[in-house]
Amino acid sequence: xxxxxxxxxxxxxxxxxxxxxxxxxxxxxxxxxxxxxxxxxxxxxxxxxxxxxxxxxxxxxxxxxxxxxxxxxxxxxxxxxxxxxxxxxxxxxxxxxxxxxxxxxxxxxxxxxxxxxxxxxxxxxxxxxxxxxxxxxxxxxxxxxxxxxxxxxxxxxxxxxxxxxxxxxxxxxxxxxxxxxxxxxxxxxxxxxxxxxxxxxxxxxxxxxxxxxxxxxxxxxxxxxx
Ligand SMILES: *Cc1c(COP(=O)(O)O)cnc(C)c1O
Numbered sequence: 303x304x305x306x307x308x309x310x311x312x313x314x315x316x317x318x319x320x321x322x323x324x325x326x327x328x329x330x331x332x333x334x335x336x337x338x339x340x341x342x343x344x345x346x347x348x349x350x351x352x353x354x355x356x357x358x359x360x361x362x363x364x365x366x367x368x369x370x371x372x373x374x375x376x377x378x379x380x381x382x383x384x385x386x387x388x389x390x391x392x393x394x395x396x397x398x399x400x401x402x403x404x405x406x407x408x409x410x411x412x413x414x415x416x417x418x419x420x421x422x423x424x425x426x427x428x429x430x431x432x433x434x435x436x437x438x439x440x441x442x443x444x445x446x447x448x449x450x451x452x453x454x455x456x457x458x459x460x461x462x463x464x465x466x467x468x469x470x471x472x473x474x475x476x477x478x479x480x481x482x483x484x485x486x487x488x489x490x491x492x493x494x495x496x497x498x499x500x501x502x503x504x505x506x507x508x509x510x511x512x513x514x515x516x517x518x519x520x521x522x523x524x525x526x527x528x
Contacts, residue, residue, distance in 0.1 A: 303522040305349040311520050312337070312353050315503075319514065322507035333507050336383050336496075338517030341524045344369050350520065351377055359515050361386025363396055370399060385467070385496070385515055387441040390414045394421070402427040404467040404496050407443045409454050416459040427464045428455065429496055432486060434479040435471035442468065445486065452490050465494025465512070476502045480509040 303311065319333050336359040339347045347358060347369065356379060360366035363384065374380050384400040390411055396403060397418040406412055406428050419425050430451060433442030443451050455461045466487045470479035480497050487495050487510075498506025500519035507514065518524060 303346065305352070308346060308349040308521065309353045311522075312350055312355060315516055315519050318504060319507065322504040326508045328507070333511060334513045336385070336513055336515045337520050338385065338499075338515050339369070339521060340365060340386075340517065342521045344373065346521050347373060351380065355520075357381045357383065357513075359383040359385045359517075363388065363392040363399075366399060367395060374399075383496075383513075383515075393418045397422050397424055397426060400426050402429070402464075404429040404465075405431045405441060406455060406461075406463075407431045407433075407441055407451075409451060412451070412455040412459045412461060416461055419461070425462050427494070428461045429465040429467045429492075429494060430455065430463070431467045431469075432483060434468045434482050435474065437471055440469065440471075445482065448486060448490075452492075463492065465492045465496060466490075467496035469499075470497075470502075477505055477509065480506050480511070484510040 319335060320330060323330055323333055334357055336357045337350050337355050338359040340361050370382055381401045383402045383404060384396055385404045388396055388405050393414045403426050431442040432448055433440050433444050436444050456463045466483050468479055468483045470476035483497055484495055494512050495510050496513040498511045498514040500516050503514040503516055
């Protein structure tokens with residue numbers, strides 16, 4: 303997509319977010335749009351930035367490292383979210399590059415993130431990814447193990463834990479997964495709810511999303527993942 307198309311698409315998504323906030327009786331601006339730029343070139347990200355977009359998301363640390371250090375230097379107000387799985391051997395780079403990490407899902411990663419935050423004197427916000435559909439191939443902690451991970455991350459590792467994230471199973475209606483995530487977050491007093499993508503962000507907002515992660519509806523379709 304060229305600059306003009308990105309501008310138009312972004313405007314359309316912003317309008318639909320505002321309408322969904324209003325329909326849900328939620329304050330205007332209560333939902334943060336994360337523009338997911340994976341596989342997209344820096345030019346597309348710059349176009350979205352010029353259109354006023356400030357929050358961006360990437361799902362691979364390595365790809366983010368090729369694009370975002372220069373972008374963040376040029377635009378200090380840019381806020382970068384990691385929304386894909388994180389290996390412990392990428393924790394150091396991640397703590398330095400990202401402002402928010404949505405995919406904590408195991409105690410060992412919590413411990414390594416705490417060590418790297420100490421080392422870098424930098425504390426990106428942390429969300430726990432919950433595998434609400436209990437899909438064996440999917441990242442995230444299963445709901446039954448969430449309490450223990452929240453306690454460990456928050457009280458033992460002293461991480462800046464702010465919310466929960468989920469990716470509902472592709473073949474199921476997302477509503478019940480969004481509702482479950484909202485219940486779990488409330489139970490733990492966690493304020494951020496990262497849920498909703500291009501196909502379902504309005505429904506996610508109706509169910510309490512504070513952060514929606516929208517890629518293709520802004521930047522156009524991506525090549526199929528390999
Ligand atoms: C790619 C991705 C998105 C955005 O998906 P779209 O359907 O293109 O909006 C959201 N969340 C995660 C975790 C992703 O990997």
